[in-house]
Amino acid sequence: xxxxxxxxxxxSLLYISIANRLYTYLNILVFQGFILFGVTYLTLTKxxxxxxxxxMLETIVFxxxxxxxxxxxxxKRNGITREAEPYLPNFVSLIIVTFITVSTIILSSSIKxxxxxxxxxxxxxxxxxxxxxxxxxxxxxxxxxxxxxxIENGVFVLSLAVGNEMPMLVNLGIMLDIFASVxxxxxxxxxxxDLLKDPDIDQLRNLKD
Amino acid sequence: MIGIFLTVASTISAGLFFNRNKFVNYALxxxxxxxxxxxxxAEYNHLNSTELEFFKPDAIGILLLFASCIVSIIVIIHxxxxxxxxxxxxxxxxxxxxxxxxxLLITACNVVYLSGHIAVTWIFxxxxxxxxxxxxxxxxxxxxxxxxxxxxxxxAISITFVYIGILFLxxxxxxxxxxxxxxDSLYANAGKLNPFWLKLAFLFIFTGFTAKLGLVxxxxxxxxxxxxxxxxxxxxxxxxxxxxxxxxxxRLYAVMARTPLQHWADTVMIIAALLSIFVATVYxxxxxxxxxxxxxxxxxxxxxxxxxxxxxxxxxxAAILHIVLHTLIKPTLFLQFNQIYWVYQSKSIYDVGNYFKxxxxxxxxxxxxxxxxxxxPPSGLFISEFxxxxxxxxxxxxxxxxxxxxxxxxxxxxxxxxxxxxxxxxPLEIDESxxxxxxxxxxxxxxxxxxxxxxxxYNPPVQFVTLLQxxxxxxx
Numbered sequence: 209x210x211x212x213x214x215x216x217x218x219x220s221l222l223y224i225s226i227a228n229r230l231y232t233y234l235n236i237l238v239f240q241g242f243i244l245f246g247v248t249y250l251t252l253t254k255x256x257x258x259x260x261x262x263x264m265l266e267t268i269v270f271x272x273x274x275x276x277x278x279x280x281x282x283x284k285r286n287g288i289t290r291e292a293e294p295y296l297p298n299f300v301s302l303i304i305v306t307f308i309t310v311s312t313i314i315l316s317s318s319i320k321x322x323x324x325x326x327x328x329x330x331x332x333x334x335x336x337x338x339x340x341x342x343x344x345x346x347x348x349x350x351x352x353x354x355x356x357x358x359i360e361n362g363v364f365v366l367s368l369a370v371g372n373e374m375p376m377l378v379n380l381g382i383m384l385d386i387f388a389s390v391x392x393x394x395x396x397x398x399x400x401x402d403l404l405k406d407p408d409i410d411q412l413r414n415l416k417d
Numbered sequence: 418m419i420g421i422f423l424t425v426a427s428t429i430s431a432g433l434f435f436n437r438n439k440f441v442n443y444a445l446x447x448x449x450x451x452x453x454x455x456x457x458x459a460e461y462n463h464l465n466s467t468e469l470e471f472f473k474p475d476a477i478g479i480l481l482l483f484a485s486c487i488v489s490i491i492v493i494i495h496x497x498x499x500x501x502x503x504x505x506x507x508x509x510x511x512x513x514x515x516x517x518x519x520x521l522l523i524t525a526c527n528v529v530y531l532s533g534h535i536a537v538t539w540i541f542x543x544x545x546x547x548x549x550x551x552x553x554x555x556x557x558x559x560x561x562x563x564x565x566x567x568x569x570x571x572x573a574i575s576i577t578f579v580y581i582g583i584l585f586l587x588x589x590x591x592x593x594x595x596x597x598x599x600x601d602s603l604y605a606n607a608g609k610l611n612p613f614w615l616k617l618a619f620l621f622i623f624t625g626f627t628a629k630l631g632l633v634x635x636x637x638x639x640x641x642x643x644x645x646x647x648x649x650x651x652x653x654x655x656x657x658x659x660x661x662x663x664x665x666x667x668r669l670y671a672v673m674a675r676t677p678l679q680h681w682a683d684t685v686m687i688i689a690a691l692l693s694i695f696v697a698t699v700y701x702x703x704x705x706x707x708x709x710x711x712x713x714x715x716x717x718x719x720x721x722x723x724x725x726x727x728x729x730x731x732x733x734x735a736a737i738l739h740i741v742l743h744t745l746i747k748p749t750l751f752l753q754f755n756q757i758y759w760v761y762q763s764k765s766i767y768d769v770g771n772y773f774k775x776x777x778x779x780x781x782x783x784x785x786x787x788x789x790x791x792x793x794p795p796s797g798l799f800i801s802e803f804x805x806x807x808x809x810x811x812x813x814x815x816x817x818x819x820x821x822x823x824x825x826x827x828x829x830x831x832x833x834x835x836x837x838x839x840x841x842x843x844p845l846e847i848d849e850s851x852x853x854x855x856x857x858x859x860x861x862x863x864x865x866x867x868x869x870x871x872x873x874x875y876n877p878p879v880q881f882v883t884l885l886q887x888x889x890x891x892x893x
Contacts, residue, residue, distance in 0.1 A: 319613070323591045336581070349566070356573060363577055363584075370587050374596065377587055380536055384580050387543055388573040391550070412563040415641045 210250045214331045214365070217243045218309060221338045224358070225305040226298040230283055230290050233354050234276045240361050241272025247368060254372045259379070266382050267364075270389070275357060278393055283350060293347040304341060309334040328369035335362030349412070353392055360385055418459045419472045419531060425452055426524040434517035437509040442516060443497065449520055450490045453527075457486040460531065473533030473601070476887030477737060481530045481664055484744040485657040487869070489523045491862045495752045496649040498859065511555065515647070518551035522653060529661040534599045535586070538665050539579055542629060545658055546572040552650035553642045564645030571638035575628035582621030589614030600668050607675035615673070619682055622669055623689070629662030631655075631719045633692040643712040644764075648755040651708065652748035655715045663722065663740055667891075670726065674892045683727040687817065690727065693720035698824040702831035705766045707757065710835060711750045714790055717828055718743045718798075724821065725805035732808025733889045738874070739801035745870040746798065749786045749863040753779055756855050757839070761847070766835050770844035778857040780840055785867055787836045791829045797874030 217240060224236045245267040252260055283290070294301060312333040316326050339359030343352050367381040429449045436442055460474040460482060467473045474482070496519060500512050525544040532538045546569065554565040587598065593609035595602060603610075628635035639659075643651040673682040697717035704710045718739065725736030756779045761769045773780040792798035809818040873881060 321588070321592070321611070321613070323588065352570065356570070359574070359577055363581060366581065366584050370584055370591070373591060374587050374598075376536065376598075377584060380539070380583070381580065383540070384543075384577065387547075388576065391547060391569055392573055412566060414560060415563050415567070415644065 210247055211327050213243050213246050213250070214327050217247075217361075217365070218331050218334060221309070221335060221358075222302065222305055224342070225301040225338065228292055228298070230288070230292060230348075230350065231280075233292065233351070234280055237276045237279075237354065237357060238272050240358070241267060241270075241276075244271060244361060244364060247365070251368050252371050252375075252378070255375060259375065263378060263382060266385065270386060271357075271361065271364075275389055275393065279350060279353065282393075288348065288350060292351055295345050295347065301341075301345065305334075305338050308337045308341065312337070325369050328365055332362045332366035332369065335359070335365060338362075356392065357389065360388065418456060418463065419468050419528070422452065422456045423524065423528065426520060430517045430520040430524065433520060434513050436513060439509070439512075442513065446493055446497070446516060446520075449523075450493055453486045453489055453523070456527070457482050467533060467601075468531075471534040471537045471599070472528070472531045474531045475533075475891065476884045477664060477667065477891060478530040480737065480741055480881075480884050480888060481657075481660045481744070482527055484741050485523065485527055485530070485660065488656050488744055488748050488866070489653070491866060492649050492652050492748060492752070493519070494862060495652070495755065496647075499647055499649050499755060511557075514551055515555055515650075518548045519650065519653065521548035522552065523657065526657045526661045530664055533601060535583060535603075535669075536598060538668070539576070539583060542579070542626075542661060542665065543576055545629070545661060546576065549642065549646075549650075549654060549658065552653075553646040555647050555650070556645070561645045564641040568638045568642040571635055572628050575625040575635050575638075577625075578621050579625030582618045582623075582625060585614045585618035585621060589618060600672070603672045604675060607672050610672075610676065612676065612678055615676065616678060616681065619669060619673055619678075620685065623666060623685065626662045626665045627689065629658060630666060630723075631659055631662070631693075631716050632689050632723060633696055634689075636693065636696070636716050640709060640712045640716075643715075643751075644706065644709045648708070648751050648758070651712075651754075652751035655712060655747045655751060656744045659715060659719060660740060660744055663719070666723075667726070671891045683729070686723050686727040687814075690720040690723040691817065691820065693717070693723075694821060694824050694828075698827050698831075701828045704831070704835070706764050707766060707769070707835065707839070708751075708754055708764050710832065711747070711754065714750075714828075714832065715743070715747055717825075718747075718790075721802060721805055721821075724817075725801075725808060728805065728808035728812045728814060730808045730811055731804050732812070733892060734885060735801045735804030735808060737885055737888050739798060739805065742797040742801060742870045742874060745866045745873075746786065746789045746796075749782065749866050750790060752863050753783050753786060753860065756859055757783075759855060760852050761844070766838060768844060768846075769839045770842045770847075772840050775852055776855045778860045779855060782860045782863050782867070783836065784840060786863070787832065789867055789870060791832055793829075795871060797870035797872075800874040 220236050220239055224233060227233055245264055248264050248267055312330050316329045336359050339355045339362060342355035342358060346352065364381055367378050371378045426449065429445050432445050433442055461479050463474055464479060465475055496516065500507050500515065522545055525541045525548060529538055529541045532541065550565050550569050553568055554561050589611040592611045593606055595606050624634060628638055631639045639654065643654050646654060670682060673679050693716050697713045697720065700713045701710060704713065722736045722740050725732035725739060756776055757769065757772065760775045763769065772783065789796040789798060792802040806818055
């Protein structure tokens with residue numbers, strides 16, 4: 209069951225690579241949040257109930273509901289155009305994301321470590337690299353933020369792989385999630401709308417040498 | 418003591434943030450400065466004893482803690498001058514946020530120095546990002562917004578990289594059956610760690626911390642941050658925050674030094690260091706923004722430090738000496754920049770000149786600081802840089818040494834061109850009537866910092882040398 213969920217997560221990456229509208233991105237974020245909720249429940253069997261509940265609460269409330277809702281709010285408030293505006297055509301994106309997934313599979317099959325759960329490793333790495341890819345190839349600041357959140361989802365999957373042995377690390381991952389998202393979204397996006405009418409990366413290109 | 422320090426410092430930070438009364442604000446800052454002194458001395462007396470399970474003040478931590486204590490107090494005084502005298506649009510709220518964030522940044526950096534656990538290091542590095550971004554955004558205009566956005570975003574990615582690195586490190590521990598991730602346990606069990614995962618962990622953690630240390634690949638965020646942050650904050654970002662990055666990398670490197678992977682780690686670090694010096698050279702020779710020039714100079718020095726570390730032998734001693742002296746020297750340039758700005762109201766090298774005429778004491782200081790920062794003989798950095806070159810030579814890295822020497826010469830040329838223009842060439846257009854008279858007292862503390870750097874390099878006290886030697890022993 210865990211494998212099915214993780215593969216669904218990997219498939220959502222292919223879908224996000226060809227998504228055109230910002231709302232599709234948000235829906236995928238919600239979808240990934242729910243998947244992570246399920247994976248957490250199935251994987252972290254050795255956790256104390258309270259700790260497990262906290263982590264699951266974080267995935268559902270924070271990843272699946274609060275963050276997408278807040279991005280949605282930012283998009284509406286600032287009147288951001290709903291097009292994702294990639295630099296590359298969707299078809300090329302699809303090929304690149306497929307290539308990322310395939311190469312992580314090849315990479316993981318070259319690792320001979322009995323302690324490693326390969327499915328977790330492959331899905332986590334391809335999610336992280338797809339997030340980086342999205343940041344590089346999308347024009348809007350808001351899509352950069354979405355790319356970053358996808359990276360965080362990947363990191364969360366990776367932390368689940370070692371979760372049962374080192375519960376502290378999963379809790380750290382939760383901290384990273386909350387801290388970084390609050391920093392990026394909360395402190396910052398409240399202000400950006402006041403100063404910029406159309407938050408576009410082009411307007412933040414003045415600091416250089 | 419760390420528990421008390423953390424509690425009191427966070428209370429002071431919160432107090433500064435919520436309090437609007439000017440007198441109470443400055444009283445809190447005075448208390449914090451006193452606390453820093455007491456804390457540094459108390460930790461020195463508890464050398465190498467574990468506190469609160471996760472903290473262990475070792476020699477290198479104490480060295481950086483003392484350097485940070487001195488620099489922080491001087492920066493707080495300059496911050497006071499910055500807010501009080503020359504900024505009419507400061508409100509009680511912006512003042513509170515500025516000082517609150519500054520106290521938080523200093524506290525977080527100090528805790529990173531003393532942290533004995535990689536997760537604790539990571540958490541407090543996160544807090545430095547938070548507090549630094551509040552400082553960078555102090556002016557609340559579009560440019561500051563751009564600076565803070567880039568800083569926050571790159572630091573968020575870098576902190577994620579470090580986290581991935583910690584996860585890989587835990588995988589390498591798994592095989593050895595160890596669960597304790599404190600540095601002491603890592604040192605003790607370094608031989609048992611799985612080399613493949615350790616390599617990956619080192620790569621990710623090193624890359625992540627370069628954002629704070631200021632090396633290729635993630636140095637960019639720091640440059641914009643130091644440019645947009647008010648000069649006192651820039652002084653902190655280019656000294657104590659860089660040290661926080663350094664000590665985190667140093668502790669991880671100490672783990673690598675106990676495994677057969679040390680040579681591999683050296684190669685990675687030499688590549689990053691050389692590229693950093695190269696990038697610094699490229700920008701230093703053509704840059705026109707004074708503050709960014711100072712920021713790139715820090716990149717150069719961090720490259721040298723990491724090069725010394727990778728060269729081994731006497732290079733490690735030199736690297737630690739270099740970073741301590743750099744902590745004292747670089748803030749003088751940033752703090753002096755404030756006065757330059759008061760005179761010319763510009764950061765561009767095209768608008769400035771003839772600084773000797775408008776602020777003699779400051780101009781002499783700038784000349785001395787330039788000599789110090791480029792490591793010319795009376796400067797303390799000369800000693801450490803010379804030892805780094807010696808270490809490179811002894812390690813048979815002659816080609817790297819030659820490349821670095823050529824690059825450093827170009828940096829001195831670029832740096833010198835701009836500084837001498839600022840000091841001696843008359844500016845094209847300047848309205849002399851609106852130039853404020855700057856008191857000589859503004860520069861006194863900066864002279865003190867430069868003098869201390871010379872003193873520590875040429876006539877080091879016994880305790881200082883002992884601490885340096887103990888810090889080097891961490892690698893063996």
